Amino acid sequence: MRVSRLNATQDPTVQAGVNVRGSMSEEPVHILGAGLSGLAAATYLAKAGREVHVHEIRNDSGARFDGDFQGIENWTSSESDFFDEMRDWGLDPEEFKSNDFDIIDLIHPDDEITNPITDGVAFRVVERGTDSHCIDQGFKRMATAAGATIHYGTRRPPEDCHIVAAGPKESSAVAFGEIFHTDHPNHVSFQLNDKLAPGAYSYLIIIDGIGLICTCLWRKQKRTSRYLNETIAWYEQHYELNRRPIKRVGGKGDFSLPDRYVHEGRYYVGEAGGLQDFMWGFGMRYAITSGVFAAKAILGESDYEAEVRKRLVPLVRASAINRFLMNRVGDRGFKLVANHWMRNQRRKGDGLVFMRWLYAPGPLRLMLWPIVRAGMLRRKQLKDGRMVRRMPFRSSLSRDSWEPSPRAEEIGSQWEAIRKGGGSISFGDGDA
Numbered sequence: 001m002r003v004s005r006l007n008a009t010q011d012p013t014v015q016a017g018v019n020v021r022g023s024m025s026e027e028p029v030h031i032l033g034a035g036l037s038g039l040a041a042a043t044y045l046a047k048a049g050r051e052v053h054v055h056e057i058r059n060d061s062g063a064r065f066d067g068d069f070q071g072i073e074n075w076t077s078s079e080s081d082f083f084d085e086m087r088d089w090g091l092d093p094e095e096f097k098s099n100d101f102d103i104i105d106l107i108h109p110d111d112e113i114t115n116p117i118t119d120g121v122a123f124r125v126v127e128r129g130t131d132s133h134c135i136d137q138g139f140k141r142m143a144t145a146a147g148a149t150i151h152y153g154t155r156r157p158p159e160d161c162h163i164v165a166a167g168p169k170e171s172s173a174v175a176f177g178e179i180f181h182t183d184h185p186n187h188v189s190f191q192l193n194d195k196l197a198p199g200a201y202s203y204l205i206i207i208d209g210i211g212l213i214c215t216c217l218w219r220k221q222k223r224t225s226r227y228l229n230e231t232i233a234w235y236e237q238h239y240e241l242n243r244r245p246i247k248r249v250g251g252k253g254d255f256s257l258p259d260r261y262v263h264e265g266r267y268y269v270g271e272a273g274g275l276q277d278f279m280w281g282f283g284m285r286y287a288i289t290s291g292v293f294a295a296k297a298i299l300g301e302s303d304y305e306a307e308v309r310k311r312l313v314p315l316v317r318a319s320a321i322n323r324f325l326m327n328r329v330g331d332r333g334f335k336l337v338a339n340h341w342m343r344n345q346r347r348k349g350d351g352l353v354f355m356r357w358l359y360a361p362g363p364l365r366l367m368l369w370p371i372v373r374a375g376m377l378r379r380k381q382l383k384d385g386r387m388v389r390r391m392p393f394r395s396s397l398s399r400d401s402w403e404p405s406p407r408a409e410e411i412g413s414q415w416e417a418i419r420k421g422g423g424s425i426s427f428g429d430g431d432a
Ligand SMILES: Cc1cc2nc3c(=O)[nH]c(=O)nc-3n(C[C@H](O)[C@H](O)[C@H](O)COP(=O)(O)OP(=O)(O)OC[C@H]3O[C@@H](n4cnc5c(N)ncnc54)[C@H](O)[C@@H]3O)c2cc1C
Pocket: 032, 033, 034, 035, 036, 037, 038, 055, 056, 057, 058, 061, 062, 063, 064, 068, 069, 070, 071, 072, 073, 154, 155, 156, 165, 166, 167, 168, 175, 176, 250, 251, 252, 253, 269, 270, 271, 272, 276, 281, 282, 283, 284, 285, 287
């Protein structure tokens, strides 16, 4: 099956290779990838009565992840709560488990802990994976209930699909985490620390007796697990965790801005379309939103390229500019950011105001865009002919070499013993 394509010169309703009036109206829609973006698109289209087929290379939705917790941010739109937006699109947030948070421990690079707090919902923690309460399974249920057919364990060329929702391809950054049993109550900590998480951050999430400690590396390292061991040692020292390790997880993020979002009649959504947060990797909201935008475009309700450029690209660019600035500062810069956040909260009476400002594509910040584009991103032609500007995985710095602490060594050996006894690891040193 080849996706039928009209030549723009043959049909005036076709723009940039895509029929904006929905000439495919009777054709089945084929989607590559049953992740959040693909399933959001599938649900919207199937609810509108279209025949939808989703082709997924893995055996289930969420299998790319392995029970790790992720946060859905609620700060990139000050007008609406993201779950209300989802409801407006016919997506039901009650289909999966989520926990609202209005407060976090913000851990400064010098180990000071402060508390950004808001009146509403700052973010929600969801679980990624194949268990029935995971967000991926909730989206799968919504898509199948709407009438979409999902073909698991199948390979299909992207050129045979209308929507490409196949997630990241390359690594610009990686995250490593450990999942464990704990007695600690529900909690989220976010730590800015250039030693434990080079160029990035680490976090602790605890939901209903299960904890995740994760460190993100925005500079490529050898033996990456030593960063996780040291990060775990840090959290153990500062929180009463009574940690009993279960498994180690992780994944990569691909930060690439394409020059267009519709290419040869195909809609690129989620991370496959470069719709990801360059600063801290909060990509789920962009994935779901872009999936819905693509579905609307196929139904002739909107123009995907225009909608993405208006609603999402400014946010992605602002995050890339923030990332550029973060790449230039170490712990001293992180400390300034943390202090500024708390000063802002004292002045405005709400910790989320700073996050909204940080992610806002204001004109002053966007003025830096040409410098960021030239200084941080590298042009690359992808196999499918798209041109992207990619953020390469940066090299390590001399300050990334340090001697592990004795407790981190013990944690590493403890994990080795668990691994040899059958402890699962879905992302390891070799995957970075
Ligand atoms: C460790 C980690 C932590 C993260 N934490 C957060 C967080 O806290 N908050 C947040 O918002 N975001 C977070 N993200 C990012 C977020 O997970 C992604 O941005 C989001 O899942 C992207 O959705 P997607 O639909 O584009 O891709 P995915 O959800 O990954 O779905 C892509 C699907 O396509 C399938 N696929 C791939 N290739 C093919 C192929 N050739 N054919 C068929 N199917 C294919 C994959 O198996 C997968 O199921 C994190 C990412 C990682 C790795």
